[in-house]
Amino acid sequence: AAGAAAAPAPADGDPNILQLPEHSRGLGQPVATDGYGKPSKYEANVQRRTSPGLTQTRQASVSFAPLQSLFGIVTPSGLHFERHHQGWWDIDPSKHRLMVNGQVKAAKVFTMDEIMRLPSVSRFHFIECGANTGMEWGNVAVPTCQYTHGMLSCSEFTGVPLRTLLEMAGVDFRKSRFVLGEGADGSSMTRTVPMDLVESGEVLVAYGQNGEMLRPENGYPLRLVAPGVQGVSWVKYLRRIEVGDQPWNTKDETVHYVDLMPDGTHRQYTSLQECKSVVTTPSGGQVLLDKGFYSITGLAWSGRGKVKAVDVSVDGGRSWRPARLQEPVMSKCLARFSADWVWDGKPAIIQSRATDETGYVQPSYRQLRAVRGTRSIYHNNAIQSWLVEESGEVKNVQVG
Amino acid sequence: AAGAAAAPAPADGDPNILQLPEHSRGLGQPVATDGYGKPSKYEANVQRRTSPGLTQTRQASVSFAPLQSLFGIVTPSGLHFERHHQGWWDIDPSKHRLMVNGQVKAAKVFTMDEIMRLPSVSRFHFIECGANTGMEWGNVAVPTCQYTHGMLSCSEFTGVPLRTLLEMAGVDFRKSRFVLGEGADGSSMTRTVPMDLVESGEVLVAYGQNGEMLRPENGYPLRLVAPGVQGVSWVKYLRRIEVGDQPWNTKDETVHYVDLMPDGTHRQYTSLQECKSVVTTPSGGQVLLDKGFYSITGLAWSGRGKVKAVDVSVDGGRSWRPARLQEPVMSKCLARFSADWVWDGKPAIIQSRATDETGYVQPSYRQLRAVRGTRSIYHNNAIQSWLVEESGEVKNVQVG
Amino acid sequence: QQAYAGIGRDATAAEVKAWDIDVRPDFQGLPKGSGSVEKGQQVWEDKCASCHGVFGESNSVFNPLVGGTSKDDIASGRVAALKRTDFPGRTTMMKVATVSTLWDYINRAMPWNAPKSLGVDEVYAVTAYLLNLSDVVPADFTLSDANIAQVQQRMPNRNGMTTAHAMWPGKGLAGAARPDVQGTRCMKDCAVDPKVTSLLPAFARNAHGNLAEQNRTVGAQRGVDTSGTAAA
Amino acid sequence: QQAYAGIGRDATAAEVKAWDIDVRPDFQGLPKGSGSVEKGQQVWEDKCASCHGVFGESNSVFNPLVGGTSKDDIASGRVAALKRTDFPGRTTMMKVATVSTLWDYINRAMPWNAPKSLGVDEVYAVTAYLLNLSDVVPADFTLSDANIAQVQQRMPNRNGMTTAHAMWPGKGLAGAARPDVQGTRCMKDCAVDPKVTSLLPAFARNAHGNLAEQNRTVGAQRGVDTSGTAAA
Ligand code: HEC
Ligand code: HEC
Ligand SMILES: [Ca+2]
Ligand SMILES: [Ca+2]
Ligand SMILES: [Ca+2]
Ligand SMILES: [Ca+2]
Ligand SMILES: [Ca+2]
Ligand SMILES: [Ca+2]
Ligand SMILES: [Co+2]
Ligand SMILES: [Co+2]
Known part of the structure; x- marks a missing residue:
C-alpha cells in the first residue's frame, strides 16, 4: 500500500526511543504561557476552509468544518462551520x-x-x-x-x-x-x-x-x-x-x-434536517497507510430526535452490519459511530446508513432522487460512498 | 444595590435601539477570516490565571480555569486548567x-x-x-x-x-x-x-x-x-x-x-476524587447588580459515578432545597445544577451540597475537619460558602 | 412575570418602530409610500448596478436577480423554466413568490455594503424597477402600498410554492404526515449495483488545494498529495 | 492480537532498557552502582545547590528537601514533627517513606532543568548526600544497590504511611470499605450555626489582582473592583 508509513525500527530499536527526546531532558514552558490556549503547531492542517468557486464573495459565503479530523461529537468552537x-x-x-x-x-x-x-x-x-x-x-x-x-x-x-x-x-x-x-x-x-x-x-x-x-x-x-x-x-x-x-x-x-x-x-418551509450520517474516517482525499485493521468512524444525526442505529457497508451497499453507537445518544445531537474493519488491500466502497427513533431510514441516492430529482440544492441526506482504491487512496464517489 | 447596572432607558427609548448600530448598517468580515477562530474581544477577562505566591516557579505550578465565567459542563480547551x-x-x-x-x-x-x-x-x-x-x-x-x-x-x-x-x-x-x-x-x-x-x-x-x-x-x-x-x-x-x-x-x-x-x-494512594460541588454564579469576587431574580448555578461531580442530587441553601445551611440537574448526567463527569432565587437585598450565604449515586453526601467543613483536620492539602471537598453582602458584593467565607 | 421581577421592561413605541421592519405576505408591516420605475432605475444605477449589473443580470457578486421569466409565467403564476433540467440558472425573480419578500429584503439588507440606508420611497422605487425588468409592471408604473396587492397577482412564481411535505417541524404548515423519502434497512444481499457512477475527474483533484495539507499529519491515514495535479 | 494485525510491534531489549527506568520500593528496576556522600556533596554543589540550597534548605525554587527529622524518627520510622500543628513546613525528608522514591525521582527528573543527565553513580552519590544531611547515613557512607535495602530501614518516615481509607479506586490497597467522612442531607432546621468564621482580610482583597478584570463584563453580575485596596 502507498503512503508515508513509519520506517521499520532498526534492529536495536527506534531512534525516537533510544535517543531520548529533548523534552525528556529539559525544562518546558510555564503555566499560563497563554491565558487562552491554542492547538499544537502540529495541528495546523486542521482548519475550516472555503470551497473555491462556491460563492462570489467571502461575506456571503461558507467555511466548512474539517470533519475528517474531528473526534467524538463536540466541534471545537474555533473550527465551527461558518x-x-x-x-x-x-x-x-x-x-x-x-x-x-x-x-x-x-x-x-x-x-x-x-x-x-x-x-x-x-x-x-x-x-x-x-x-x-x-x-x-x-x-x-x-x-x-x-x-x-x-x-x-x-x-x-x-x-x-x-x-x-x-x-x-x-x-x-x-x-x-x-x-x-x-x-x-x-x-x-x-x-x-x-x-x-x-x-x-x-x-x-x-x-x-x-x-x-x-x-x-x-x-x-x-x-x-x-x-x-x-x-x-x-x-x-x-x-x-x-x-x-x-x-x-x-x-x-x-x-x-x-x-x-x-x-x-x-x-417551502422544509426546515427540518432529516436523518443522515457520514463516515469521516476513512474519507475522501485520505490515503490509508497500510493494509490491516481500521476503525471506521463517523457521525449520525436526525432533526426528528435520537439516532437509533447506524449500519456500515464496505461493499457499496450489498451487505451491512450495525455499527457501535457512542453513549450518550442525545436528541437532535450528533452521535459518533464506529465499526471494525480489516482492509485486505482490495478496492472497497464504504458507506453508513442511519436510522432515527421515528423509524426513518437514511435513503440512498437512488431513493432520494426518485422523489426529489437532482436540483433541490437543499436537504441532501443521501448515503455517502467512499471508494478505497488499491493504492490506499480514498475517493468521493456515487454508486448507481 | 451597588454596581454598574444599565442606565434606565430615556422616555422615547434606549439609544442602543433607536440609533441603529454600525453592524446593522454595514458589511461584516469574511468567512475563514480565522481558519481557527477565537473568542470575542469582549471576553478578554475570561482567562486562566495563576494564584500569586502559590508556587515559586511557573513551570512547577498551576493555572486555574475561570469557573465563574463558564456555562454548561464542557470546559473550552483554551481555558482548561494547567x-x-x-x-x-x-x-x-x-x-x-x-x-x-x-x-x-x-x-x-x-x-x-x-x-x-x-x-x-x-x-x-x-x-x-x-x-x-x-x-x-x-x-x-x-x-x-x-x-x-x-x-x-x-x-x-x-x-x-x-x-x-x-x-x-x-x-x-x-x-x-x-x-x-x-x-x-x-x-x-x-x-x-x-x-x-x-x-x-x-x-x-x-x-x-x-x-x-x-x-x-x-x-x-x-x-x-x-x-x-x-x-x-x-x-x-x-x-x-x-x-x-x-x-x-x-x-x-x-x-x-x-x-x-x-x-x-x-x-497514601488517596486517588479518588470524592463527591463535591460549588456554586459558580454568583460566587466570590462578584457583585450583584440589583435585587430581584437570580439563577444560582454551579457544578457537581463525583469520582465514584453519577451525581444523584444537588441541594442549595441561601441561609448558610439552615435550610436546603433541591436544585435542578441538567441532563444528561454522566458518570465521573461534571453536572450543571441551577436553582431559582429572588434576592431581597439582605445578606445571604449561598451553598451547594451534592449527593452521588453511592449515597455519599458532600460534607460540611465541620464534618470534614472532624476526621481529617486542616492540614491534608489534598481532597478538600467541603461545602463552599459565598456571602452576599447588602452591597451586592459576594465574598468567600467559611461558616462555623 | 412576577417570578422574574426586575428583568426586562416594556418596549417604547419608538423602539418598536425602529426595529419592527418586517413586511409579511399580507403586507402587515409595510409602510405607506410609493416609487416609480423611473426613480427606481436611478436608485438602481446609483446603488445597485455595480454589484448586480445594470439589468440585474450580473453573476459576478451574486447570482442574477432577473431573467428566466415570461409573460406566460405572469399569467399562470408558475415559472415554466423551473421545470427545464437544461435551464442553467435560477434567478431571484424565477423563484420569489411574494412581492413582500422583495420589499422586505431590499429594505433590510440592500445595498449589501450599506443596508438600511434607503428611504421608504426608494425601496418602493427600486422594487418597481426590478419588477419592470421582469415585465411584472410597465415602465410607467408607480409602486405603492395601495397597489402592491394587485402587483402580487402578477408575480411570475406566485403559485410555484408548496408546503406538501413533512419537513416543517410544527403543525401550522405541515402538508404531509410522513416523510416523502424512506430508505430501507436491508442488511444482506441488498438489491444494489455498487458501480461507481460519479467520480471527480483527475484534473479536478487539486481544485480544492493540496489535500495532504488538509489532513492531520498523524493518525490512521494521511491526506492524499494532490499537488502534482492541475487545478480546475 | 490477530484482530489488530499490523498494529504495534514487539519492543527491542535496547528500547525497554532506554525507557524502563522506574525503581520500585522492592528495588526492582534499580541499576547496579554506588556513590559516596562525599562524591554526592560534589554533585550537589555543582548541580543542585543553586536551586535547593547548599543544605537542601532553600525555599526559593521549591520547598526545602531536608529538615524536620530527628534521630528518634530514624529509630521509630515516624516523623514526630508531622503531628505538630505548630510546625511550619513539611520537607521532603519528613514525608518520603521509601528511599527508592528518592533514587527514582532524582534519576528521572533532576536536575530540574537537565533531567536524566546524571550517571547512575551520581544518582547514588547525591541520594547518599541527601540522606546524610538527614543523618540517615553517616558522612563516610557509600550508598549502593547492595546496601540500599538496609538504608530503607532507617528512613525517618518509613512507617508514616497508611492506606486505611476508601479512596483507592481498586481492590489492591483499599483499607476501608466506606468513606471516612459523610455529610448529612438535612433539608430544614438543620443544626448549624451559619456564622462566618473565616473571611479574607480587607488588605488582601487585591492580592489576586483586580477582580473586576477577572469577570465577564456582561451578565447577571460583574467582578468587584478591588483596585482601590492594597495588594498583600
Ligand atoms: C456591494 C454589492 C451589492 C450592492 C451594492 C447591492 N447588492 Fe443586492 N446583493 C448583493 C449580494 C452579495 C447579495 C446576496 C446576499 C445573500 O447571500 O444573502 C444580494 C442580494 C440581493 C437580493 C436578493 C437576491 C437573492 O436571490 O437572494 C436583492 C433583491 C438585491 N440584492 C437587490 C439589491 C438592490 C435593490 C440594491 C441597491 C439598492 C442592491 N441589491 C445593492 C450584493 C449587492
Ligand atoms: C533549576 C532548579 C533545580 C535544580 C538545579 C535541581 N532541582 Fe531538584 N527540584 C526543583 C524543583 C522546582 C522541584 C519540584 C518539582 C515538582 O514540583 O515536581 C524539585 C524537586 C526535587 C526533589 C523532590 C522534592 C519534593 O518534595 O518533591 C528532589 C529530591 C530534588 N529536587 C533533588 C535534586 C537534586 C538531587 C538535584 C541535582 C542533581 C536537583 N534537585 C537539582 C528544582 C531544581
Ligand atoms: Ca432591571
Ligand atoms: Ca412586524
Ligand atoms: Ca453563481
Ligand atoms: Ca504496522
Ligand atoms: Ca520497570
Ligand atoms: Ca513554599
Ligand atoms: Co444561509
Ligand atoms: Co501535581
Whole structure:
C-alpha cells in the first residue's frame, strides 16, 4: 500500500526511543504561557476552509468544518462551520438588546445582563446548514468530507428557553403559531420558526457555546438555537423576536432554502434536517497507510430526535452490519459511530446508513432522487460512498 | 444595590435601539477570516490565571480555569486548567511512541498512527487536581471560585481503552493488579493506577479532547485518562505503561498527593476524587447588580459515578432545597445544577451540597475537619460558602 | 412575570418602530409610500448596478436577480423554466413568490455594503424597477402600498410554492404526515449495483488545494498529495 | 492480537532498557552502582545547590528537601514533627517513606532543568548526600544497590504511611470499605450555626489582582473592583 508509513525500527530499536527526546531532558514552558490556549503547531492542517468557486464573495459565503479530523461529537468552537450572509461582527454585548414584539400583551426589551439572569439550560445539539451536501445532488463535486458534509457542527449550547421570554411578554399560544427571529447584522436575517418547537421549550435564546460565550462568527452575543432545524433558522446576533399568526416568507424562505422538485415547484418551509450520517474516517482525499485493521468512524444525526442505529457497508451497499453507537445518544445531537474493519488491500466502497427513533431510514441516492430529482440544492441526506482504491487512496464517489 | 447596572432607558427609548448600530448598517468580515477562530474581544477577562505566591516557579505550578465565567459542563480547551511539574511541551506526534512493558507476554511499542487506528471511545469526564481547594483547608485564602475550585475541567476525551493495549501485549489480570503510567516530559511523571479501573475499560490512552487533539498544555499527543481519579494520574505526554504486581511509590505518591492526618500519618494512594460541588454564579469576587431574580448555578461531580442530587441553601445551611440537574448526567463527569432565587437585598450565604449515586453526601467543613483536620492539602471537598453582602458584593467565607 | 421581577421592561413605541421592519405576505408591516420605475432605475444605477449589473443580470457578486421569466409565467403564476433540467440558472425573480419578500429584503439588507440606508420611497422605487425588468409592471408604473396587492397577482412564481411535505417541524404548515423519502434497512444481499457512477475527474483533484495539507499529519491515514495535479 | 494485525510491534531489549527506568520500593528496576556522600556533596554543589540550597534548605525554587527529622524518627520510622500543628513546613525528608522514591525521582527528573543527565553513580552519590544531611547515613557512607535495602530501614518516615481509607479506586490497597467522612442531607432546621468564621482580610482583597478584570463584563453580575485596596 502507498503512503508515508513509519520506517521499520532498526534492529536495536527506534531512534525516537533510544535517543531520548529533548523534552525528556529539559525544562518546558510555564503555566499560563497563554491565558487562552491554542492547538499544537502540529495541528495546523486542521482548519475550516472555503470551497473555491462556491460563492462570489467571502461575506456571503461558507467555511466548512474539517470533519475528517474531528473526534467524538463536540466541534471545537474555533473550527465551527461558518455561514454568513453579510459578514460577521464582534458586537459589544453591553449595547446589545433583544426585543420581543408582535402578538404579545406588551412588547419587551431585554439587556444581555437580564437574559443571563434568567434560568438557563445547557444542551448538546447539532447545527447543519440546509445546503450541506448541496453540491453533490447531481454528481460528485468536491473531494473530501470537509466539503461534502462540513456545514455541520455540534456544541453544548446554553441559553434561556424562548418560551420563558414569550411568557414574560404575554403570549397566547392558541392564537400565535409562528415566531420570527431577526438578527442585528446587515442582513438582519429573518426566519419563521414554528411555535410548536418554542412551546416545547426546545428553542433557546442562547449565549453560551461549549462552556464559553458564542464565538463572533456564530452570533455573539446572542443567537437562536432551533434544534433539529437547519442552521439558517438559528438566527445570529439575535435582536428581535416577533410573535404572529402566519409565516413571514422572508428572502431566505422563498428564494433560498426552498427545494426545487422535478415538477418545477419549490418546497417551502422544509426546515427540518432529516436523518443522515457520514463516515469521516476513512474519507475522501485520505490515503490509508497500510493494509490491516481500521476503525471506521463517523457521525449520525436526525432533526426528528435520537439516532437509533447506524449500519456500515464496505461493499457499496450489498451487505451491512450495525455499527457501535457512542453513549450518550442525545436528541437532535450528533452521535459518533464506529465499526471494525480489516482492509485486505482490495478496492472497497464504504458507506453508513442511519436510522432515527421515528423509524426513518437514511435513503440512498437512488431513493432520494426518485422523489426529489437532482436540483433541490437543499436537504441532501443521501448515503455517502467512499471508494478505497488499491493504492490506499480514498475517493468521493456515487454508486448507481 | 451597588454596581454598574444599565442606565434606565430615556422616555422615547434606549439609544442602543433607536440609533441603529454600525453592524446593522454595514458589511461584516469574511468567512475563514480565522481558519481557527477565537473568542470575542469582549471576553478578554475570561482567562486562566495563576494564584500569586502559590508556587515559586511557573513551570512547577498551576493555572486555574475561570469557573465563574463558564456555562454548561464542557470546559473550552483554551481555558482548561494547567498543572505542570516540569513545564509543558509541544511534542511532534510523528516521533512520539508508547511502550507497554512489565508483566506482559511481550513488551510492545506503538506509534501514534497505530494507536489512532484502534477502536476508540469518546467520553465526557471531569478532571480535578487532588490539590483543588487545597488552599482553603485551614481558612479562607483566595477570593474567587477560579482560585478555590479552578483546578477542575471537563472535556469529551477520545482514545483507546488501555485494556485493549494490555491485551495486545498479553496481560494476566489475575497476577497484575497495578499499572504505572509514565510521561515523556522532564518530570517523566509516574503514577500507579489500579488495574480494576483499567479492566473496567474506563482508563483511556487518549489523544482527543473536545473534538480535536489534546492541547499541548494537556499532554499532546497522548495522555492517560483515569476517570474519577485525581488529575496527576492522568499522565501527560504518556510514553510508557508498565504492568506490575505492586504499586510504585513514586515521588508524587509518597511525597505529594498524600493527605496528612491529625495523628501525623499520611494517607497514601488517596486517588479518588470524592463527591463535591460549588456554586459558580454568583460566587466570590462578584457583585450583584440589583435585587430581584437570580439563577444560582454551579457544578457537581463525583469520582465514584453519577451525581444523584444537588441541594442549595441561601441561609448558610439552615435550610436546603433541591436544585435542578441538567441532563444528561454522566458518570465521573461534571453536572450543571441551577436553582431559582429572588434576592431581597439582605445578606445571604449561598451553598451547594451534592449527593452521588453511592449515597455519599458532600460534607460540611465541620464534618470534614472532624476526621481529617486542616492540614491534608489534598481532597478538600467541603461545602463552599459565598456571602452576599447588602452591597451586592459576594465574598468567600467559611461558616462555623 | 412576577417570578422574574426586575428583568426586562416594556418596549417604547419608538423602539418598536425602529426595529419592527418586517413586511409579511399580507403586507402587515409595510409602510405607506410609493416609487416609480423611473426613480427606481436611478436608485438602481446609483446603488445597485455595480454589484448586480445594470439589468440585474450580473453573476459576478451574486447570482442574477432577473431573467428566466415570461409573460406566460405572469399569467399562470408558475415559472415554466423551473421545470427545464437544461435551464442553467435560477434567478431571484424565477423563484420569489411574494412581492413582500422583495420589499422586505431590499429594505433590510440592500445595498449589501450599506443596508438600511434607503428611504421608504426608494425601496418602493427600486422594487418597481426590478419588477419592470421582469415585465411584472410597465415602465410607467408607480409602486405603492395601495397597489402592491394587485402587483402580487402578477408575480411570475406566485403559485410555484408548496408546503406538501413533512419537513416543517410544527403543525401550522405541515402538508404531509410522513416523510416523502424512506430508505430501507436491508442488511444482506441488498438489491444494489455498487458501480461507481460519479467520480471527480483527475484534473479536478487539486481544485480544492493540496489535500495532504488538509489532513492531520498523524493518525490512521494521511491526506492524499494532490499537488502534482492541475487545478480546475 | 490477530484482530489488530499490523498494529504495534514487539519492543527491542535496547528500547525497554532506554525507557524502563522506574525503581520500585522492592528495588526492582534499580541499576547496579554506588556513590559516596562525599562524591554526592560534589554533585550537589555543582548541580543542585543553586536551586535547593547548599543544605537542601532553600525555599526559593521549591520547598526545602531536608529538615524536620530527628534521630528518634530514624529509630521509630515516624516523623514526630508531622503531628505538630505548630510546625511550619513539611520537607521532603519528613514525608518520603521509601528511599527508592528518592533514587527514582532524582534519576528521572533532576536536575530540574537537565533531567536524566546524571550517571547512575551520581544518582547514588547525591541520594547518599541527601540522606546524610538527614543523618540517615553517616558522612563516610557509600550508598549502593547492595546496601540500599538496609538504608530503607532507617528512613525517618518509613512507617508514616497508611492506606486505611476508601479512596483507592481498586481492590489492591483499599483499607476501608466506606468513606471516612459523610455529610448529612438535612433539608430544614438543620443544626448549624451559619456564622462566618473565616473571611479574607480587607488588605488582601487585591492580592489576586483586580477582580473586576477577572469577570465577564456582561451578565447577571460583574467582578468587584478591588483596585482601590492594597495588594498583600
Ligand atoms: C456591494 C454589492 C451589492 C450592492 C451594492 C447591492 N447588492 Fe443586492 N446583493 C448583493 C449580494 C452579495 C447579495 C446576496 C446576499 C445573500 O447571500 O444573502 C444580494 C442580494 C440581493 C437580493 C436578493 C437576491 C437573492 O436571490 O437572494 C436583492 C433583491 C438585491 N440584492 C437587490 C439589491 C438592490 C435593490 C440594491 C441597491 C439598492 C442592491 N441589491 C445593492 C450584493 C449587492
Ligand atoms: C533549576 C532548579 C533545580 C535544580 C538545579 C535541581 N532541582 Fe531538584 N527540584 C526543583 C524543583 C522546582 C522541584 C519540584 C518539582 C515538582 O514540583 O515536581 C524539585 C524537586 C526535587 C526533589 C523532590 C522534592 C519534593 O518534595 O518533591 C528532589 C529530591 C530534588 N529536587 C533533588 C535534586 C537534586 C538531587 C538535584 C541535582 C542533581 C536537583 N534537585 C537539582 C528544582 C531544581
Ligand atoms: Ca432591571
Ligand atoms: Ca412586524
Ligand atoms: Ca453563481
Ligand atoms: Ca504496522
Ligand atoms: Ca520497570
Ligand atoms: Ca513554599
Ligand atoms: Co444561509
Ligand atoms: Co501535581
